[in-house]
Amino acid sequence: MTVRAKAVKAKDEKVTGRLSRTFAALRARNEKALITFITAGDPDIKATKDLILALEANGADIIELGMPFSDPMADGPTIQASSERALRKGTTPEDVIDIVAEVRKRSGIPIVLFGYYNPIFQYGLKRFAKAAASAGADGVLVVDLPAEEAGELKAELDRVGCDLIFLLTPTSNDGRIKVTVDKASGFVYFVSVAGVTGARASVSRGVPGYVRKIRRFTDLPVGVGFGISTPAQAKEVAAFADGVVVGSALVNVIASSGADVLLKNAGAFVSAIKAGMRQG
Amino acid sequence: MKKMPDNLGHFGVYGGRYISETLMPAVMELEEAYRKWGASKQFKDEFAYYLKEYVGRPTPLYLAERLTKKIGGARIFLKREDLCHTGAHKINNTIGQILLAKRMGKKRVIAETGAGQHGVATATVAAMFGLECEIFMGADDIKRQSPNVFRMKLLGAKVTPVTSGSRTLKDAMNEALRDWVSNVYNTFYIIGTVAGPHPYPMLVRDFQSVIGVEARRQIKEIAGRLPDQLVACVGGGSNSIGLFHAFLDDAAVRMTGVEAGGDGISTGRHAASISGGRPGVLHGNKTYLLQDKWGQIIETHSISAGLDYPGVGPEHSYLNDTGRVEYKVITDKEALAGFKALTLSEGIIPALESSHAVAYAMKLAKKLSKDSIIIVCLSGRGDKDLDTVSKAFNYQL
Numbered sequence: 170m171t172v173r174a175k176a177v178k179a180k181d182e183k184v185t186g187r188l189s190r191t192f193a194a195l196r197a198r199n200e201k202a203l204i205t206f207i208t209a210g211d212p213d214i215k216a217t218k219d220l221i222l223a224l225e226a227n228g229a230d231i232i233e234l235g236m237p238f239s240d241p242m243a244d245g246p247t248i249q250a251s252s253e254r255a256l257r258k259g260t261t262p263e264d265v266i267d268i269v270a271e272v273r274k275r276s277g278i279p280i281v282l283f284g285y286y287n288p289i290f291q292y293g294l295k296r297f298a299k300a301a302a303s304a305g306a307d308g309v310l311v312v313d314l315p316a317e318e319a320g321e322l323k324a325e326l327d328r329v330g331c332d333l334i335f336l337l338t339p340t341s342n343d344g345r346i347k348v349t350v351d352k353a354s355g356f357v358y359f360v361s362v363a364g365v366t367g368a369r370a371s372v373s374r375g376v377p378g379y380v381r382k383i384r385r386f387t388d389l390p391v392g393v394g395f396g397i398s399t400p401a402q403a404k405e406v407a408a409f410a411d412g413v414v415v416g417s418a419l420v421n422v423i424a425s426s427g428a429d430v431l432l433k434n435a436g437a438f439v440s441a442i443k444a445g446m447r448q449g
Numbered sequence: 450m451k452k453m454p455d456n457l458g459h460f461g462v463y464g465g466r467y468i469s470e471t472l473m474p475a476v477m478e479l480e481e482a483y484r485k486w487g488a489s490k491q492f493k494d495e496f497a498y499y500l501k502e503y504v505g506r507p508t509p510l511y512l513a514e515r516l517t518k519k520i521g522g523a524r525i526f527l528k529r530e531d532l533c534h535t536g537a538h539k540i541n542n543t544i545g546q547i548l549l550a551k552r553m554g555k556k557r558v559i560a561e562t563g564a565g566q567h568g569v570a571t572a573t574v575a576a577m578f579g580l581e582c583e584i585f586m587g588a589d590d591i592k593r594q595s596p597n598v599f600r601m602k603l604l605g606a607k608v609t610p611v612t613s614g615s616r617t618l619k620d621a622m623n624e625a626l627r628d629w630v631s632n633v634y635n636t637f638y639i640i641g642t643v644a645g646p647h648p649y650p651m652l653v654r655d656f657q658s659v660i661g662v663e664a665r666r667q668i669k670e671i672a673g674r675l676p677d678q679l680v681a682c683v684g685g686g687s688n689s690i691g692l693f694h695a696f697l698d699d700a701a702v703r704m705t706g707v708e709a710g711g712d713g714i715s716t717g718r719h720a721a722s723i724s725g726g727r728p729g730v731l732h733g734n735k736t737y738l739l740q741d742k743w744g745q746i747i748e749t750h751s752i753s754a755g756l757d758y759p760g761v762g763p764e765h766s767y768l769n770d771t772g773r774v775e776y777k778v779i780t781d782k783e784a785l786a787g788f789k790a791l792t793l794s795e796g797i798i799p800a801l802e803s804s805h806a807v808a809y810a811m812k813l814a815k816k817l818s819k820d821s822i823i824i825v826c827l828s829g830r831g832d833k834d835l836d837t838v839s840k841a842f843n844y845q846l
Contacts (some may be wrong), residue, residue, distance in 0.1 A: 239745040240619065240731060242626045249613060261743050286467055287730045291744030292498040313730070314465045317457055338471040340633060345473060363471050363629040 184309040187279045188355040192390040201407040206416035208235035208251040210260025226279045228443030236265045236284030243312045245367030247417040251433040268305045273305030282309040294325045302329035308355045310334040316348045318430035360395045368418045369396030377409040400445025407446040458647020463763035466646040470731045471630045480648040499544045506533045510667035515794040522814035523821035537829030538688045541572035545656035550637035560639045561625040563618030564755030565597025567641030572606035581623040582606040585624040587617040590754045615748040617777040618758045643686025643762030646733030657691030679704040681826035682805040684756035686765045688828035707809040709751035710778035720749035722761040736763040752781040753801035771775040779805040800829035816829045
């Protein structure tokens with residue numbers, strides 16, 4: 170194979186990752202992606218595996234699996250508490266990768282590992298990328314790793330065909346959007362508020378405009394999250410974004426459900442959100 | 450060596466910007482503001498004016514004669530940052546940052562604080578310039594540094610207790626970062642140490658470097674030569690960088706950063722990030738951190754709230770790796786002995802943070818000849834620590 174052919178093949182593989190395929194398939198059906206966040210190990214590791222499958226069965230299209238960190242600076246009280254619970258259970262990055270491998274035996278749902286940089290850095294970037302990819306993870310999102318510092322991790326993830334997903338925010342100007350989408354693959358996650366994670370009463374007005382702005386710089390799908398907690402909000406966001414991310418609201422449902430009703434409650438919540446999106 | 454960091458804030462492999470995207474434009478705006486105004490004559494003059502007329506600089510470089518005699522080794526000079534307005538070196542930096550905040554049109558300032566000295570210094574400049582001020586402080590630190598909490602409140606600041614995590618300085622910093630993300634348009638975050646995302650480590654160092662610039666001039670006037678050794682305590686490391694920076698290119702001047710050894714490194718109950726940790730990423734920069742095998746940050750321990758932090762400024766990590774500065778450890782017990790020795794021999798009650806530097810200087814002086822010179826950064830005064838110290842010594846107040 171020529172160098173050029175290799176490059177084209179590499180590019181094709183990149184655009185045909187599981188995340189890209191999922192967005193493309195949904196687009197073909199005129200549907201938007203429901204992206205659900207849960208923290209690995211909350212309430213425990215076994216429950217996390219069951220939860221992922223239950224979320225998928227009830228309409229989730231992509232799973233963001235939180236890797237708990239001791240100092241979640243970008244998170245509000247809900248996910249802080251969830252991370253603390255997971256850490257108290259002794260959840261390690263290896264456990265998180267094992268969860269992915271287990272789920273992968275039974276499901277093809279795209280999984281994005283979502284976390285902070287230090288645990289990945291300590292794991293070793295190369296080792297982490299290899300382990301994540303061979304377990305079947307499709308993407309990695311690191312909250313405290315802006316494009317400028319992401320070169321090394323990006324190189325390792327490229328090598329194993331795993332996407333690196335970046336956040337953009339209402340404070341991102343044209344310059345920031347450009348540097349960021351340049352390194353991004355899979356999709357772009359637009360954080361709808363300048364703030365920490367957490368359920369909010371309404372979606373702020375300027376969001377459609379920001380999403381339009383991002384689309385001027387990239388053809389990647391745009392997911393919108395931070396604060397979305399009701400079917401009505403999900404419907405509103407689905408009207409202009411390619412994906413809707415639900416995190417804290419789902420984590421709240423999990424936190425307030427006993428073991429016997431955990432899967433039922435989480436499933437019902439996700440199914441209601443998905444129904445809201447389908448009305449759009 | 451003085452030219453660090455590079456334009457993305459790296460000191461060798463350390464430093465940088467590891468923060469959420471929401472804050473990237475904010476730190477870039479700050480960097481831009483500092484580049485634009487920081488170098489201007491008007492800014493420098495205004496900064497120098499307040500340091501002189503408001504802070505009371507230059508602070509004396511005082512020969513601790515009785516302490517020197519008692520030990521019988523090198524001459525020990527104290528750089529008297531404890532005589533700064535508000536009682537510690539922290540005000541040098543907050544004046545610099547508030548002058549930037551004002552120029553950037555920010556209406557509100559926030560800060561994290563451990564011992565409360567940076568909180569007081571921030572509340573002070575906020576009062577002085579009429580800006581709204583909120584201080585984040587670990588709930589445990591609020592208990593052990595209550596006089597400073599009261600001072601901040603008197604100065605009109607809102608003091609918000611932080612109950613997450615270990616309820617100390619690192620958690621206060623997490624909470625300040627969360628507040629900043631949520632109020633990024635109108636709020637200026639005054640970081641109190643040489644850590645955080647670029648440009649903070651550079652900015653805070655530059656504002657604190659007045660300590661070393663003065664000390665270098667003063668010792669040449671007093672002794673006609675440069676010192677042999679510099680000693681300063683290191684939590685995040687702002688007073689030590691402040692003292693060291695002006696001497697970095699003086700190859701003959703040796704420097705020691707003194708970390709908080711708590712109950713001793715071997716017990717695991719300490720706050721010595723360089724001596725007992727390894728490189729990682731926290732609070733916006735890559736640096737030495739106290740962490741477990743998996744990269745989770747572990748709880749620290751020090752009798753001194755101001756040193757009770759699991760990280761250290763990235764420039765210190767760099768200076769350690771290059772060998773330019775040595776990092777040593779002083780335990781709680783040794784720090785208390787230093788506290789007592791200075792108080793009784795010189796009539797100066799040092800902060801527990803600074804007592805670590807004093808204790809190490811006493812060890813070092815013993816090994817050096819009588820014509821050697823040590824400069825110790827006496828970063829703050831000990832009034833805030835009387836409660837802690839009286840408990841440790843079992844005094845009845």
